[in-house]
Amino acid sequence: MTQQEMTTELHFTRDFSYQEQQVLTDGAIRFLTELVQKFSPRRKELLENRLINQKKIDDGALPDFIMETASIRDSEWTIRGIPDDLLDRRVEITGPVERKMVINALNANVKVFMADFEDSLAPGWEKVIDGQLNLRDAVKGTISFINExxxxxxxNPDPAVLICRVRGLHLPEKHVLWQGEAIPGGLFDFALYFYHxxxxxxxxxxxxxxxxxxxxxxHETAWWSEVFSYAEDRFELPRGTIKxxxxxETLPAVFQMDEILYSLRDHIVGLNCxxxxxxxxxxKTLKNHADRVLPDRQSVTMDKPFLSAYSRLLIKTCHRRGAFAMxxxxxxxxxxxxxxxAWVLDKVRADKELEASNGHDGTWVAHPGLADVVMDVFNRTLGERKNQLNISRSQDSEITAQQLLEPCPGERTEEGMRANIRVAVQYIEAWISGNGCVPIYGLMEDAATAEISRTSIWQWIRHEKTLSNGKVITRELFHTMLDEEMQVIRQEVGETRFTQGRFADAAQLMERITTQETLIDFLTLPGYALLD
Structure with missing residues (x-):
């Protein structure tokens, strides 16, 4: 490869089979190349800014609203508008871009299907390529699947509206290189889905x-706004076509919701909790702050003050700007x-009734079997309305940074710590085996819950917290529990599944990311190295 080719062309590390040829056409590669060349350098700067901001918090600062952007928060403005087919989003289902899942999700009793290239997909090359083909066929209405x-x-004749979730800014697509480095995974996902x-x-x-x-x-959403505007101009589409x-879903972002809406005002339709x-x-953000260590994840529910404040502020902010609060x-x-x-449905119903009464315009489910009960909750709340944009929450008192950062009471139990270990190991094993959406102990787990599990233990160790039974949480205690819980997993999944799976690799990765001195930002980054 010449120096000129290194500068201008993408390098694919895989040969193209028939599947790749359907997705990575000459036109699609040209468009992807343009996006990578134009927007990759700024993306690198944005990721460096994350590290700089985190260093300040690690050194003792706390997240807060930004003084310099007060004029955006204080002035009156609204987003550009919402397309007709997105005005009613009372129930959305999410899931990976696997063929059967795409069909079942689009056919479910929901308004929207969020097809996920991120948290619920382990981004092996074949899965990413197949996912693009599956969505293309879904858009055409020709998608079908025959099981064994x-x-x-x-x-069905009237499927749900399709929304594509691209990978986060931090995630690369390692099978495509530009100037010797992996390109942004989000640009790869966006370019191919949009182009086709x-x-x-x-x-x-x-x-x-x-x-x-x-x-x-x-600043990151302003980057995406530039990406969207470039794509619209490139294909001679009106501004605001892309929504x-x-x-x-990050602590820093909750302090910048007005600014995020404003930076994307031509393209944005809402925010999601x-x-x-x-x-x-x-x-992760408050990892060095010993006074803000969370208890067992099972007790960190939406009625806790810091999460309630987050939900209510999101609704108030969005509706003031004409945007949805999901x-x-x-x-x-x-x-x-x-x-x-019956217990599951009661728990889900109570959770969704709280969201609906707070003023959310819609909500998420992970399984089609929950769609009916959740749809019923929002139907009763909405009546003839398509959404709750009229709920302003203007009567609410101002939500402060202190409320958004309020420590959460609750116990740290040995049972909770052991459950964290089992969930995280089983999810990591599934992920590095190519499956990013996994049923574990009655919950549909994706990367987020495994992240909570392993970062909680890391933070407990870091600050030498004590379990409710008096045991001090140390690396040694974690190692002992990990060994013991691996045997529990072996019994639960069976000897054949255990020995044929990648549980040893998962335990090794879990041990590394839970006990090393520096907290790894995302388990999917070292996990990606173990994926084809």
Whole structure:
């Protein structure tokens, strides 16, 4: 490869099979190359800014609202507008871009399917390429699937609206290099989905809609706004054709919601309470602050003051600007046991009633079996309305930084620590085996809950916290529990599954990211090295 080729061209580390040739066409590669060349350098700066900001917090500062952008928060303005087919988003289902999942999700009793290239997908090369093909076929309406028993799956006449969640700013696509470095995974996902589907989506009265994850500042959403505007200009589309919903799932972002909406005002339609990642980010961001260590994750629920403040501020901020305020994930899985299933539905119903009464415009489920009960909750709340943009929460007192950072009471139990270990190890094992969306102990787990599990233990060790039974949490205690819980996992999954799986690799990775001196930002970064 010449120096000129290194500067201008992308290098693919895999040969193109028939599948790749359908997705990585000459036109798609040209468009991707343009985006990478134009926007990769700034993305690198944005990631460096994250490190600089985190260093200040590690050294004792606390996140706060930004003085320099007070004029944006204080002035009156609204976003550009919301397309007709996104006005009603009362129930959304999320899941990976696997073929059967795409069909079942689009056919579920929901308004929107968020097809996920991020937290619920382990981004092996074949899965990413297949995912783009699956979404292309879904947009065309031609997607079908036949399982091993011969059962055929196809789309219903009126499927849910499709939104694509691209990978976060921090995640690379290691199979495509530019100037010797892996390109941004989010640009790869965006370029291919947009290029292959924007015209068909517009022709059917929809559009290229995206979810943007893991945002930490309005500078990052301003970057995405430039990406979107470039794509619109490149294909001679009106400004605002591309629409995005931003997940507020990091602690720094909750202090910049007005600024995030403003930076993306031509393209944004709403914000979403990504609650599980938000809890993970609270731990990670405040990792050096011994007075803000969270208890067992099972006790960190949305009625806790710091999470309630987050939800209510998001609603108030969004509705003031004419944007949707989407609720968080119900991760429960329906059970075949009638008593257990009744308990699950009661828990989900109560959670969604709280969101609906607070003023959220819609919410998420992870399983089609929860769609009916959640739809019923929002139907009763909304009545004839399509959303709750009229709920201003203007009567609320001002939500302060202190409320958003308030420590969360609760116990740290040995049972909770052991459960954290088992969940994290089993999820990591599934992820490095190629599966990013995993049912574990009655919950549909994705990367976020595994992140909470391992960062909680890291922080407990870091600050020498004590369990409710008096044991001091040390590396040695963790190692002992890890060894013991690996045997529990072996018994639960069976000897064959255990020995044929990648549990040893998962335990080794879990040990490294939980006990090393410096906390790794995302387990998916070292995990990605173990994926093909």
């Amino acid at each position: 028993q011969g059962k055929e799956y196809s789309l 589907n924007y015209r068909a989506l517009l022709d059917k009265g929809s559009g290229p809609y995206f979810y943007l994850p893991k945002t930490e500042s309005y 995005a919903t931003v997940l507020i 990504g609650r599980w990642d938000y809890i993970f980010s609270y731990i 609720g968080g994930m119900a991760a429960f899985i329906p059970s075949k046991d009638a008593e257990r299933n």
